Amino acid sequence: MDRRRTILAALVEEYIRSAQPVGSRAIVERYDLPCSAATVRNELAILEETGFLFQPHTSAGRVPTDAGYRAFVDDVAGGRTGLTTAEVSSVGQRLMEHASEIDELMRDTAAILSRLTSYVAVVLSPAASHARIRKIDIVSLASRRALVVVITDAGTVLDRMLEFDEETAPQDLVAVARMLNETLEGSHLDDVGEGRVPSRAGRLGVLAAKVLTVVAELVGEADRERVSQAGAAALLAQPEFAESSTLRPLMTLLEDGVAMLETLSDVMRERDVVVRIGHENPRDELGDVSVVAASYGDTSGEGIVGVIGPTRMDYPRAISAVRCVSRNLTDRLGER
Amino acid sequence: MDRRRTILAALVEEYIRSAQPVGSRAIVERYDLPCSAATVRNELAILEETGFLFQPHTSAGRVPTDAGYRAFVDDVAGGRTGLTTAEVSSVGQRLMEHASEIDELMRDTAAILSRLTSYVAVVLSPAASHARIRKIDIVSLASRRALVVVITDAGTVLDRMLEFDEETAPQDLVAVARMLNETLEGSHLDDVGEGRVPSRAGRLGVLAAKVLTVVAELVGEADRERVSQAGAAALLAQPEFAESSTLRPLMTLLEDGVAMLETLSDVMRERDVVVRIGHENPRDELGDVSVVAASYGDTSGEGIVGVIGPTRMDYPRAISAVRCVSRNLTDRLGER
DNA sequence: GCTGGCACTCGCTATACTCGAGTGCCAAAG
């Protein structure tokens, strides 16, 4: 039934706008349908039976269920463009001019996406572990302390302090660094992390082994610190989060980088923007919000961008924004 | 008057505990004073006239004003130890075992401090600009793209992408790096930022100048990214932030790293823990919260740790926690 | 100067009531 879909779409749109239960009259008036309020009421009753709508109480209007939003998104939201062309080009511009350092780029991206949608934006940077080692530096800072710096071909820099039990000469460190660079340049960080690297004997060999352990730890840590986010304050403006108790589980989850990484990582498999509405999300904390996310980059390094907002989200806009940012990021990274 | 102070302290303590206006009877009962409720009422009336207390309405108990908290803090809070010895030693332990990388250390510190107090914790890492350059690396990533990496003697690593107008040979980059290292090793980042560095002529000289520009930019950016924080979700549990509207200005401020840096930076001048209560804070957004902060580190690199919570804050605990964390961090950094 | 007593204040809660948006259903029209 085509009319039924139209009515559902109108109701969802109106609810997204007003955040209040929508009645039959409001739909007829604002979206001038070619039928009367009574007809709409009949359709609404059916849509409610079918599980697309929900009535807070008998004498109130209707509110979409997760299934209602889902139908709306599948029907119309993907097709519409929620951003003006001016906004689209502004995104491209701002991403280009900013940030020639990867962390900064991620942060800026999150900020832009959040401003664009007024929801929380989350950005996962590409996993460093798939990158190849470009150079390893070992810089002596004190007699028993050095800094190990790993530079990847993706332009990521990892570093970690290294403590020695006994005094270690700078030239030994230089020698070890040269040795490791010869052996490891071009190999994947993963391989180092999993110990698939030949070891050598001798004094320098021991030192080299120690450095390798540190590098392996680095890989693990780097993956843990891949999450940037922005715009949590924007959520406070949404009426569904007017009282803090509704917001708390979400905020707690957002602060847990590892959890966010797990929650989003399966977006990587999809080719287009993924929309997860309410309880479609794997975690209970996300049961009242929707996630719109997409992967970016290519096989040499993939990350994820997304926004998190109430299920009463402006889906057309959020989807356009995520798609736009994801494409721009892909281009940006592909330039290299 | 000594009794008056005792009564004020008792009231503040009780209000911190209960978050509700405190009456004369509650004070007498819970803190068994050697006088009657009527006497306490007289004192309370005086304390209100003097501006230390405030009565939400005629038939309610009293609530401390900013001045009331201030008197409480100056009188007693500094002396008491708000942490158990077990907690104190646990802080030391957790800071030691974690984080051999500076950013991670900052994040962990913020997390620990936040868990300890259940308020938002903010950590400013030491300004990189006071550090000395230990090594500069220029790593070619593509024919027209290289990564500039600056390693300081404080163990901080700064990096930034560099784009060339024309193809540039890796060996040129190596040469420039060697040249810059010879010239710059040991000099302050500030000096590079302000261009107090001799320039040379020739092809490599031009390249070197370009790299120097990037390094200068790096210094500026690094200072902007010095803020770590944790525990914003914890604030949602506080009754004063039950409705999001009270929280929003604060959250917005917290998300603005530069603003936080400005707000906290004058703590650097103080030698001990600084407590700023409500409107003592320089910014209106902080008018309803208190900041407890202290600097850490020594002249070679100073940062700031602090917590932000409602003015109805457990000051003895917050002060002890901040002091404890600050000392541990100082020790940790001093080891080098 | 301290204390017990007492009248008074005033926000909070509960109850009762009205109002109106919105529904469901029916009978008539298309």
Add this chain to the structure above:
DNA sequence: CTTTGGCACTCGAGTATAGCGAGTGCCAGC
């Protein structure tokens, strides 16, 4: 068989009123 106007009904939100009680201010007596 579908659509529509009409109409009785429902139920939450908003308003008015009353009672309760924690807490106060003040006073008279110790």
